[in-house]
Amino acid sequence: MNTYPDVTETKQLIKELVTIPSPSGNTKKVIQFVESYLQNLNVETNRNRKGGLIATLPGTNQEEQRMLTAHVDTLGAIVKEVKSNGRLRLDLIGGFRYNSIEGEYCEIQTTAGQVLTGTILMHQTSVHVYKDAGKAERNQENIEVRIDAKVDSAEDIRKLGIEVGDFVSFDPRVEMTDNGFIKSRHLDDKASVAILLQLIKKIKEENMTLPYTTHFLISNNEEIGYGGNSNITPETVEYLAVDMGAMGDGQTTDEYTVSICAKDSSGPYHYELRQHLVELAKTNDIGYKVDIYPHYGSDASAAIRAGHDIIHGLIGPGIDSSHAFERTHESSLEQTEKLLFHYVQSDLVSY
Structure with missing residues (x-):
């Protein structure tokens, strides 16, 4: 019997996932990676019309079902303007600030x-030229992409094949430290995707039969608000989003435990499901924190807004510096994996 959770394998999966560019709207390559991974496990999968991936594990009870979701789409950008100075103006994809990507290496994928490659910089970067280099606002007007090519005009850029609407992705700069930290962009939410893939692998390798048929939605539009609001079977009773736990002032979430969300900007999550998750954590000696995320929405809250009659919840590993250069610790991954392992084998909550 293999050791579970194998955090080393989870970390390797995270590294592979974050290095595949997948800003919302351009996620085909990473979906193909996940699809191939699941097919190698002989897991039934299908794609929805939005490009997301659904894996299904049959359970003893098919009349009442569960769905778990994590998203592979990430923050990114799109070319808004091909500038006359040979640089690019961006429009952001997802909810983050321009200052969080200043100085970052990036890739521009043309329609062809x-x-x-390029670098995201302030127009007024050089302190030897611009006296307001430090004070100028980090915004769409001032931030631009310096392309790694000999270009001095819009015409030069277009000769490279770059045009308005081309996707721009950020270098993840993933690094694993010897003491267990994982530093990278896009841990939101590729850390959780890796966790779900590990869970599915465990279930398949051990030939486990779950008490309820369970669907795993790998969604691809969460960062823009609607990744997980469809393809929920009528039999689905519980819908659990696995996404990052948000850290900061006034938060209980840390990088070493699993975060169980009580409420986010959409309102409270289902109280009985939250308590069920807490009891599972207590019973199985799993480190956890209950928290509120004040500026946050999940695929589970998107499903509720879409009108689905479901019990919804949200858990995930604690991630520092969300929507910027993120970090977590392998112990948070481990605690999240343990809680999910016990959750999918547990009874449904009463409703």
């Missing part, structure tokens, strides 16, 4: 499929 060519990939060019």
